[in-house]
Amino acid sequence: xxxxxxxxxxxxxxxxxxxxxxxxxxxxxxxxxxxxxxxxxxxxxxxxxxxxxxxxxxxxxxxxxxxxxxxxxxxxxxxxxxxxxxxxxxxxxxxxxxxxxxxxxxxxxxxxxxxxxxxxxxxxxxxxxxxxxxxxxxxxxxxxxxxxxxxxxxxxxxxxxxxxxxxxxxxxxxxxxxxxxxxxxxxxxxxxxxxxxxxxxxxxxxxxxxxxxxxxxxxxxxxxxxxxxxxxxxxxxxxxxxxxxxxxxxxxxxxxxxxxxxxxxxxxxxxxxxxxxxxxxxxxxxxxxxxxxxxxxxxxxxxxxxxxxxxxxxxxxxxxxxxxxxxxxxxxxxxxxxxxxxxxxxxxxxxxxxxxxxxxxxxxxxxxxxxxxxxxxxxxxxxxxxxxxxxxxxxxxxxxxxxxxxxxxxxxxxxxxxxxxxxxxxxxxxxxxxxxxxxxxxxxxxxxxxxxxxxxxxxxxxxxxxxxxxxxxxxxxxxxx
Amino acid sequence: xxxxxxxxxxxxxxxxxxxxxxxxxxxxxxxxxxxxxxxxxxxxxxxxxxxxxxxxxxxxxxxxxxxxxxxxxxxxxxxxxxxxxxxxxxxxxxxxxxxxxxxxxxxxxxxxxxxxxxxxxxxxxxxxxxxxxxxxxxxxxxxxxxxxxxxxxxxxxxxxxxxxxxxxxxxxxxxxxxxx
Numbered sequence: 262x263x264x265x266x267x268x269x270x271x272x273x274x275x276x277x278x279x280x281x282x283x284x285x286x287x288x289x290x291x292x293x294x295x296x297x298x299x300x301x302x303x304x305x306x307x308x309x310x311x312x313x314x315x316x317x318x319x320x321x322x323x324x325x326x327x328x329x330x331x332x333x334x335x336x337x338x339x340x341x342x343x344x345x346x347x348x349x350x351x352x353x354x355x356x357x358x359x360x361x362x363x364x365x366x367x368x369x370x371x372x373x374x375x376x377x378x379x380x381x382x383x384x385x386x387x388x389x390x391x392x393x394x395x396x397x398x399x400x401x402x403x404x405x406x407x408x409x410x411x412x413x414x415x416x417x418x419x420x421x422x423x424x425x426x427x428x429x430x431x432x433x434x435x436x437x438x439x440x441x442x443x444x445x446x447x448x449x450x451x452x453x454x455x456x457x458x459x460x461x462x463x464x465x466x467x468x469x470x471x472x473x474x475x476x477x478x479x480x481x482x483x484x485x486x487x488x489x490x491x492x493x494x495x496x497x498x499x500x501x502x503x504x505x506x507x508x509x510x511x512x513x514x515x516x517x518x519x520x521x522x523x524x525x526x527x528x529x530x531x532x533x534x535x536x537x538x539x540x541x542x543x544x545x546x547x548x549x550x551x552x553x554x555x556x557x558x559x560x561x562x563x564x565x566x567x568x569x570x571x572x573x574x575x576x577x578x579x580x581x582x583x584x585x586x587x588x589x590x591x592x593x594x595x596x597x598x599x600x601x602x603x604x605x606x607x608x609x610x611x612x613x614x615x616x617x618x619x620x621x622x623x624x625x626x627x628x629x630x631x632x633x634x635x636x637x638x639x640x641x642x643x644x645x646x647x648x649x650x651x652x653x654x655x656x657x658x659x660x661x662x663x664x665x666x667x668x669x670x671x672x673x674x675x676x677x678x679x680x681x682x683x684x685x686x687x688x689x690x691x692x693x694x695x696x697x698x699x700x701x702x703x704x705x706x707x708x709x710x711x712x713x714x715x716x717x718x719x720x721x722x723x724x725x726x727x728x729x730x731x732x733x734x735x736x737x738x739x740x741x742x
Numbered sequence: 743x744x745x746x747x748x749x750x751x752x753x754x755x756x757x758x759x760x761x762x763x764x765x766x767x768x769x770x771x772x773x774x775x776x777x778x779x780x781x782x783x784x785x786x787x788x789x790x791x792x793x794x795x796x797x798x799x800x801x802x803x804x805x806x807x808x809x810x811x812x813x814x815x816x817x818x819x820x821x822x823x824x825x826x827x828x829x830x831x832x833x834x835x836x837x838x839x840x841x842x843x844x845x846x847x848x849x850x851x852x853x854x855x856x857x858x859x860x861x862x863x864x865x866x867x868x869x870x871x872x873x874x875x876x877x878x879x880x881x882x883x884x885x886x887x888x889x890x891x892x893x894x895x896x897x898x899x900x901x902x903x904x905x906x907x908x909x910x911x912x913x914x915x916x917x918x919x920x921x922x
Contacts, residue, residue, distance in 0.1 A: 354800035
């Protein structure tokens with residue numbers, strides 16, 4: 262029983278759960294992250310732009326602007342960076358100065374930003390990256406003045422470059438937090454996934470076990486119905502089916518039992534009058550010599566048929582006992598060669614019609630009476646339907662569960678027709694359809710098979726390649742009651 | 743059945759990949775284009791209130807820049823002195839800041855000053871300024887210096903288009919736009 266198949270229901274349920282959890286966690290994290298990052302950057306940008314504008318507006322620009330004056334203003338502005346310290350660049354015509362006297366022009370301020378703020382009276386910013394990939398915020402604010410009621414460009418533009426390393430760290434920390442939060446989140450999602458899989462799989466598992474039990478013949482198996490979902494409905498249907506099946510089987514069994522009891526009762530009731538009839542016919546048989554020929558012939562016929570009827574009744578009672586499971590083994594230690602020889606002698610088959618091959622010193626534990634019946638039936642059957650000589654071979658073999666006794670009975674007749682072979686052990690089955698009456702009761706092989714089964718063995722019938730039928734008896738050397 | 747399963751798996755995989763791609767694409771601080779953000783900074787320029795504003799060529803020679811010229815509060819400079827000062831070119835701090843002029847070095851004699859006249863301001867046409875030298879050969883910057891200086895300073899509280907009437911021809915009226 263595989264509990265977790267490679268792509269079983271449990272695996273698929275857990276995978277689906279994890280996928281849903283991953284998608285929702287990922288989407289939430291991504292959206293939250295984007296919003297937070299944009300908010301952080303927006304705040305930084307807005308603060309920096311408005312701070313630079315405010316600072317510039319507090320300056321007094323004496324036109325025309327000399328380089329020293331521009332330098333003074335730039336240094337003044339450079340002290341007031343917000344939210345981070347910044348680097349200020351001032352441009353007036355061709356004059357370019359910065360807070361850092363070594364580099365009057367910035368490497369991160371792009372020409373597009375410069376063009377935009379020089380040609381428009383608007384402040385502008387741009388996010389750029391330097392050669393090392395660090396993000397910078399560059400801002401350009403042109404200075405204008407009011408003249409004659411109109412704003413007039415002074416020609417002075419101030420630039421600020423603000424490193425965004427703090428924002429970068431914050432953003433990276435958010436990504437890291439999202440990544441570190443996702444793994445435990447997925448791990449936690451496994452728990453409800455397992456619970457959900459369990460709630461689905463437990464009824465399924467119960468149902469499979471119940472179906473297996475039902476298949477093994479435990480028809481009283483029922484499933485506990487939990488809840489009111491589809492699986493509960495399935496369980497209810499299963500229970501109803503099992504109940505109906507149990508009912509049908511019980512009815513069939515009862516009918517069979519009645520039929521068997523009837524056969525048993527009939528044979529039992531026939532036994533007593535038959536015993537009387539047998540006694541009477543025996544007496545009459547003795548006196549037959551004194552009667553005329555026709556009457557004597559009729560009397561012999563009645564006597565013979567009565568004998569056959571008695572055998573039939575005995576066989577019927579025997580098979581009824583098997584059906585009622587009332588047959589018991591009376592085990593005894595016997596020498597097999599001795600037992601076979603005795604059986605053949607008793608039936609007067611110890612002439613050359615039966616050829617035996619008996620190993621000496623093989624002892625078996627079996628029911629001697631039933632063994633006698635089995636062997637007599639097989640040999641008698643072979644003599645009656647097959648032909649002499651009949652070969653009886655006894656051997657032993659070691660099987661999976663101990664030593665086994667093998668007895669082979671082969672005749673030299675025409676063999677068994679293939680269409681008959683499957684039914685050879687059926688009750689009242691006549692191998693020769695034309696012959697409606699036979700010497701046997703028609704129960705001989707059925708009784709033989711039941712006796713062999715009682716010993717825990719098997720009986721097989723077949724045809725030998727060289728002609729003639731064979732029966733192979735295979736049973737444990739040590740039968741158990 | 744198999745086809746449907748394969749397709750649904752493919753869809754799921756595509757969705758997962760898209761999610762990952764979105765997640766990765768959103769990371770870090772991305773560079774942007776130039777984004778305009780609010781107005782320019784209005785600075786205080788000493789002496790600019792009601793003063794004449796002269797326009798000279800900036801140090802790198804691509805535009806004209808304003809230089810306020812004031813001799814006292816609330817005093818409008820007459821056209822002749824205004825033109826004279828402009829034609830003299832940058833002096834003192836203006837010269838020190840690297841400003842130049844594109845106008846010819848012409849001294850306006852008293853005889854010529856009759857030609858120097860500013861017509862009456864008409865809101866739709868602006869003003870016409872007469873100058874005592876030929877104007878057809880003037881460079882763009884030189885014309886801008888004249889247009890801006892007179893357009894901003896000749897009429898109080900307004901900026902006007904200026905047409906320039908030289909000794910040879912009259913240039914059509916244009917607005918002051920210090921940038922090229």
